[in-house]
Amino acid sequence: MGKTTEMNDRPEPTDPNRRQFLAAAAGVSATVVAPGVILQSVAAAPRSEPVTSEVRWGLLIDTAKCADGCSECVKACDRENGLDLQAMPEGADDALWDNQKVVWIRKVKLQDNQTGRITNLPMMCQHCEHPPCVDVCPTGASFKRADGIVMVDRHTCIGCRYCMMACPYKARSFVHLPIEGQLTRVPRGKGCVESCNLCVHRRDYGEESTACADACAEAGHGAILFGDLADPESTIRKRLSEMASRQIREDLALNTGVRYSGI
Amino acid sequence: MATAAVRWSLVAVGLAWALVAQVVLAADARTYVLAGSKAATLASCVEPTDVMRRQHMQFIKHQRDETVHSGIRSSKHSLAGCVDCHVREEVSAGLVPIHHREEFCGACHAYTAVNMNCFDCHASVPNGPGAELAARAAHQAAGVHVTGEARPDGENH
């Protein structure tokens, strides 16, 4: 697939090969037999070629559409990734446990100190281009996949939690107790750090969206848009070129993959 | 002279034992796959049995890096595939977690005293929607067609 990408010229977005290629890379599914030649498409085929940086996954959050009191995205994330498997252990302190349970996405409600304007938004891993969590990880377990997804390789994570110290978004959680009954698609266990991975299993099986974005759309808000930030023709890129958006903590120059409008 | 003779006879005994052990292993080959699992209905695993016995850990480890870092999910050496095929179903209790002491992974690892922590994180029975995707990918990659009837994939399904 590496060779395919070289054959495609960035300045010519109308090249049909490139369109097809991007469709393939986007995981809409394809089998590549020879470089540059795409033969067939089958829905939801598992990925067989390494992910490339031709794609950069990201989210656009339209805070104007994010409803006060709605937490459909959070519930959907918990179901999708098996976060609802965690139960407060016996003898634990309620308030402390609330701070120890794993959270990948959360709702935040803000008020401007000067104007009093209220904003609602979901917060999750911002999938930085230059992630501080990756820089600090001693074993390299915290890493950025070629397609822009920042995630943890649990096989090498030693649970030192330095990435949690370094994350400016408080996006990561440490698994504080043993877990049982894991979902096949989302392996998780005690003693490692984890965070939003943009539903990476969905990416690899060629599904279109993330659980949170689907749930938000289903609830009729449509505040979360998932897509490929590297593709000028993608819906998310078109939307981003039309509306003003910001990154949280722009001052750190991390070039986040999650953008917010209306903050 | 006497010591040399003793030494050689010991070597000979050792060789003979190794040969016997091989024969015994070959004779026992099928008994490690548990009845009540999909694997019991199939002729062979994704690799020849003796290769799997010696190298399954390398296969799984190689695949794990490919999957986590490159997103490749179509390999036949997927742990989800192992679990799907080798997990045993009991009529009364349903699927039995594969790392339990009497089960396919657990029994052998207990016998050899090799600590296995895959299932600290990985599902020890096929669980949740999409669990069949990984297994199907492994079967496809191995060129195996599974005829066994589909099992329930957990309460979410």
Add this chain to the structure above:
Amino acid sequence: MKRIIYREWRIPPTRYWSLLGILAVVIGIGALAFAHMEHAGHWVTGMSNSVVWGMPHVFAVFLIISASGALNIASIGTVFRKPIYKPLGRLSGLLAAGLLMGGLLVLVLDLGRPERLVVAMTTYNFRSIFAWNIFLYSGFMAIVIAYLWSMADRKGEPFSRPIGVLATAWRLALTTGTGAIFGFIVARQAFDAAILAPMFVVMSFAYGLAIFMLVLMFGFAADARPIGDRLMRRLKNLLGIFILGVLYFTLVYFLTKVYGAKNHDLVGWFLLDGGLYTFLFWVVWVLIGALVPLGIIYHPVLSQERSWIIGACTLVIIGGLATMYVIIIGSQAYPLQMFPGQTVLESGFYDGVQGMPSPYAPTIPEILLGLGGVGVAMLVVAVGVRVLQFLPESLADEVLPPDEEKLTDGVTARSAA
């Protein structure tokens, strides 16, 4: 001046074995605490997703920086050529090795997956200061052992100075690296300050020396070996200077922070309305940990009393632990500034709602784990001085070498070589 004779620590066996017994109990309880945390998971600690490093890290960082501080005494003798410090070099090296071992154990046993230590030792990400520290720690251990050999073995003597120079450079790198673990965290306002690195170096001077003095005085008193006033005066004056250094860096740290308007809230919180953290800062870090010991050390009468000096050293150690608590935990408790100019009204994950800091209260297992590390450090020293010749027979005034090297000493040494 006489030849310095080193002898094993010869306190009565009953006393020695009861001391080891006490240490073994402390370590055993620490091990049980570790087993409990490892078995149940970290929910049994006070640490959470908001305050991710807690009491174990307070103890571990304190022990690790004290380790490099304890090595200073040897450095002053060999590298900076102060003969009076030379007889203390062996104990200094042993204490450094012990403290580092204790600190590292606590750090490792607090990991989420401590059984993967081998992963940490074989898989490195060289952008991470943490990975660099793994090398700094293991290198420190190796260098200290070589240093001890060069000081104790006649054949090692010619190498003593080069190894000493290397050890001094390495210990500076180690504490700089430890400080940089915190100083490079851009995400958190209180940490994002390069001054933390030299600040940790100076703190290591003070804490390491305080621990060294206590161990020295205890060891000598228990075995009825004399320590002369000349040495005590030097050591306590040195401690005074190091405490002043800590105060200076504390002042500059807050001055650099308060210069930026965005940090006014942070500094105000630490110094005025941070509750426990404010109390620990003013009362324990500044007053008990620095001003009171300074008062004792520079008091014309009290400073002559051994028991007061012991008190001053103890206070410095208590102050040091409080300093670590405020720096490591307080800095995490202060909410991340993600939305400047906005107040968080509600959050599903404690994002500093209404500016509230994250709660943290240490639980018993994590404190016991930390104390277990202290026990390990002391056990290493106790066994070391008993079986090998680490302690001089006497540090009385008339036995000790002169304070300063005479100009001619260097000349004769060179001509002899």
